[in-house]
Each structure stands twice: as C-alpha cells, then as structure tokens.
Amino acid sequence: MGDGVGIIEVNQVTKTYRQYKRYPGLIGSMRSLFTRQFTEEAAVRDISFSIGEGEAVGYLGPNGAGKSTMIKMMTGILVPTSGEVKVMDAVPHESRRRIAQQIGVVFGQRSQLWWDLPVQDSFDLHKYVYKLSDTQFRENVEFCTELLSLSSFIQKPVRQLSLGQRMRVEIAMSLLHEPKILFLDEPTIGLDVLAKDQIRQFLRTVNREKKVSIILTTHDMKDIEEICPRMIVVNKGNLVYDGSVARLRSKLGNERRVVIDFRFDPGPVKSPGMTLIHDEGVRKTFLCERGGSAVFESISQIAASYPIEDASIEGADIDSVIRKMYLQLQEEDRDQREIG
Template sequence: MSIIDVNGITKVYRQYKRFPGLVGSLRSLVTRQYTEEVAVRDITFSIKEGEAVGYLGPNGAGKSTMIKMMTGILVPTSGELRVLGLTPHEARQHNSQHIGVVFGQRSQLWWDLPVRDSFDLHKYIYKLSDSTYQKNLNYYSNLLALSSFIEKPVRQLSLGQRMRVEIAMALLHDPKILFLDEPTIGLDVIAKEQIREFLRMINREKKVSIVLTTHDMKDIEEICHRMIVVNKGNMVYDGSVEQLRTTLGDQRQVIIYFREEPKVIEIPGIKLIKDEGLRKTYLFEKSDRTVFDCVNQIASEHLIEDVSIESADIDTVIRKLYRKLDEENRTNEL
C-alpha cells in the first residue's frame, strides 16, 4: 500500500520584479511584473509503507522543495499530493502526528536546556501518554546510547551526539514516515556509521518509511534500496541503486599494489584517480579491451604485488549521471 502518492506535482515560485531608482520604486507601486521559476516540474511517484527511498539531485534541483511539500510546509502550484491519504498542507496538524522530520542543518532542540527537557516538551506537544513516552525514550536511549549526555545542555553536545538526539526525538511519537535532510552532514566516519546502522534497523524492524535527501552517496547505498534523482525540477531516474549502477556503471576501479614506484601509465581508457604511493587506484572505462588485458599490459611493464578489481562506487556512478545531465542541459540551451 502506498503511504505517499505524488501525481503531476509542480511548484512555481513567483518573484516580483523591482525597478531601480526613485521612479522605479514608484512604478513598482502601480505596476506588478514578476518572474517565475519552476522548482518542481510535473513529478509523479509513490512510496510504499516500509520503503526507504533516497531523493537525490544537484544543488537547486528541487529536493528541499519537494520535502517541504510532502511535509505540508509548502503548497504545490498544481498536481495532487497525498501523504497517509491526506493532502499535507490541508491536514498539516494531523499529519504532523504521524511524520518525523530531521534537518541536518536545523535543530528542533532547545539550545540552553538539558536534552531531557527537549524530550519532555516533545511529549507535551504530541500529547504522548506517560507509558508510551517512557517506553520510547528508554528504547531509543539504549539504541543510540543517549544516557551519558541526556542531562547535559544541548549546547555542550558534539555534532554527532546532537544528531542522535534529533533522530530520537523525531521518532518518540512513533511516526510512520521519517523525512531526513542531510542527517550525516559534518559527522565523522564512526558517527555516520552509527546513524546509518540505526536507520537501517528502524526501517527493517519498525517498518518506518524513510525519505532521505543527502549528498553523501554512502548514506543512500547503505540505507536505501531505491532512489529518485531529480535535476532542474524534473525527475530523471526512479529505480534501485543497483539498476543505476548497471546502467551507468560501465567503469571498473582497479587498485594496484606496485613493488616499486611505476612510471606514468598511458593506456587509452585508464585514468589514475587516487595515488597513495605504491598503492594506486585507476578508473577503467569499458572498451574493446578487457580490464584483464590492461592489467596484464601493466604487469608486463611494472612489478606488481597485488591487484583488486571492483565495480565503480556509487559516488562515481552519480558523478557520471550528473555530468551527463549537465551536458544535456548545455546542449538544450544552445
């Protein structure tokens, strides 16, 4: 069953044009001219209960606009949008009882108060019973290891601790959908892995639907089975991560461990992307020659200790997609 239905949604921002100078100011009072910018253009998709979906796109692609429409903050210009069977901006108060929202660069915590006070306020706002509140608080405190700093003021927490608190608070009222905007931004490797593991677990065990926007492709690869890619307001891809990798992943990453520093390798279709001394990573484009042929040629000219061949990682695939979209945009503008 679909928990989110988006059908032909378009969002147009209208900006009134200002004229320079005193005469221009007077003209602005009697003449209203404006420019229009399409942030989201005729997008259609649905998300099922328990699905984890990554919503991706370059800066300015319309990701945040769509999230704000799905949470009821913005009103679509046209199209039909249903979240939990209701129109979000018309039933915002009702829908807020069943969704959780985490914005990585905005906090819903009280800066000078202890973490527990922010949780208590959340209980009051969502009218949670004492038993439900205490059960969920204990559950998420244990899973996210909050007990060591739950009595500390929010301003004394590290970024990783604060993000764990934000996620716990967004889940205290048992939402059916969790919207996440850049949840791992600025976190170290360990903190990112803790957040990812937790999100995988609540999606798997509690069947919480997740809609995730991020520029960290590792988040998508480890949390989401499906991703939607948008560009300049248009949807350009909707499918699995593996399907996109198969479609665009006509590259291989080869890590070669040399016994001694090699000379510059000049073979068509091979590009050095990481140089770590005797450990070098090359990107191989598909061509008439196989990866093994190229590696054999390198081995015939240099002393090699070991070789590792991998599919291109999701970052490489997404970069390739963005470059392809950028080239198409430039061609269309000519």
C-alpha cells in the first residue's frame, strides 16, 4: 500500500518446506533409511505487498502464521521457493552485505550486544564493523542516548542491565549506522509500562524525523496502535488483511463495552441487546454488539428498572478487534474443513 515503488517489494512469494516422513518402530526406522518420502508444507503462500519509504507497518498473525519466515526472506536469511522479494531494489539473499548496511534488526531472542563488555564498547565495535565516521557515530549515539535515557548505564556491562535497559540499547545499536529499514520482533515483550512507553515514543520519533521504515511483529496490540498506522495480517501462510488500523477498527470494532455502577447490587440484570461479561456486584460490565443509539437505548431500559449511579461507554480496543478477526478466521477454517 506504499505510494509508487516501495522500499520493500514482495511479489507472489511462496515458501515451502520439505518434511520427511518418519515411520514408527525399529522396522520403520530401517525403512526410513531407504525410503525418503516427504510432504511439502507451505509457511508462506503467494503473498504480495509493498512498503514505502517512511512507513510503519505492523506484521501480525497467530503463532505459526508465517511471520518469521517472511521476515527472514526480507532480511536475506531465507530464499523464497517462488516469487520475488526486493529490498532497496536488491534481492536480499543475493546482496546480504549491501542489504545489511541498509537495515537494522532487533530480534528479542538474539542479542547483538557483547555480554561482558560495557554498552559503550559494543557501540564502538558497531562503529568499526559498519565503518562509521567519527561525526556520524557521535551524533547518532548522542541522539539515541538522549531519547532513550542511556547515559546512566552506558558504561555498565550488558549483563548488569535490566531487560528494559537492554532492549533500549538493542534498539539504539540497530540505528547507529542509519539504516533505511528497521525490523523489530516483540520489542516491548516483558517490559513495564514506562519502558514500553519510552520505546514506543522513540520509534515514533525515528519513523517521523528520520523517515526510517519500520516493520514490527508483536503480540502487544498497543505497539501497533501507537507506532503503526498500517497492518498486514497473515494466517496459515495467507495474507488476510492489508490496510489501515482505522479501517479494520471501523469494520470489526462496532462493539461497545458498557460499565454500569448501580446504587446497590441488583442481582441478575435483564439487559436487552447486551451481554454480561464481568460482574462485581454493584459494578457490571456488558458488551454491546450494536453501536450508536442502540447502546443508549439499552442503558435507558436498564436505568428504568434498576437504580443506576453512573454508566460509561468505551469503544472496542485494538485487542478485541484483532481477537474478533482471528475468531472469524478460525470459523472460516472450520467451515472449509467440514466442506472438504
């Protein structure tokens, strides 16, 4: 959905893996030595999209949906079975050195940092590897240090840092060589609220001021809502949604959460058009599938029969919207299996 030619172009990409059949028992083991039968499993199926310079895109899907496989193809680690991936007009697996100069990568499970060295030493090594000038290196370290509040621990060994501190350093290091594209995998997982907010604010700033394209995979929908105006959603290797967060919310987010505070616990409440989802006695929370005036009508009907102190209406958050999409996909998969 990027304008014109994208900084990343994915065209009808499929990635399949061969899985060799294993036969049970001793005889089966012997048979496996001489009979190499296999099945093919598609991790990515005929996916196409374009990401423009300066875009921030959330790449989402349930576990096993093919997210990691696509990221690895875009970074040149894996080769597509068919179709074409281009990053900065180059084929990633054929131009890994050139691509490495243009991308930054933060994968939560794989650290770029030297565990026993101070953070500053890891930065200095990064400068050497990427052949950064003194001025470029100093300016970028100062930029990241200020916005990510690194100064209090930049001289500490990495092993002494908290998870939140380490993730801030990982993100800073991935940007020191001024990449055009930043790949992030679960950058806020396990962090407290303040650490998450600081990282999100920093990524928004980098995206806005330095025009770095961001591709973010995460299970924290707040990350998407605050960083990425656009979402690509995949399921079982297929692309199922590519568009704005706002459009998906308007399409699936017609639910309203209604919280009613009663003067005293009224017991079971008849709530036409609403479903009780949480009951704390005097405070009850309902889910209303209908929007607009229908919500107010339902509240008015309850107020006519029960003593109400207060009522509040909340729109569907992005978590509930994505959950609803996944449930719809599961139902479609189940229907297809039954037909088949």
